[in-house]
Amino acid sequence: MLEHFFQCPYCWEDISMLLDTSVTRQTYVEDCEICCNPIEISVSFSDNELTGFEVNNLEQ
Structure with missing residues (x-):
């Protein structure tokens, strides 16, 4: 598990x-x-390293 701040x-x-x-x-x-x-x-990892992180507002 990885703690990520955003x-x-x-x-x-x-x-x-x-x-x-x-x-x-x-x-x-x-x-x-x-x-x-x-x-x-939306999250993506490669070799247990975070390679992509995106958050979106669902009320657009």
């Missing part, structure tokens, strides 16, 4: 998330721990 696309607060490095590509929705809005998270 800004929420709704409230702009810094939040952290544990990412599973054993899954090379994943996209899922998780609520912000501060404002509770849904965030779409």
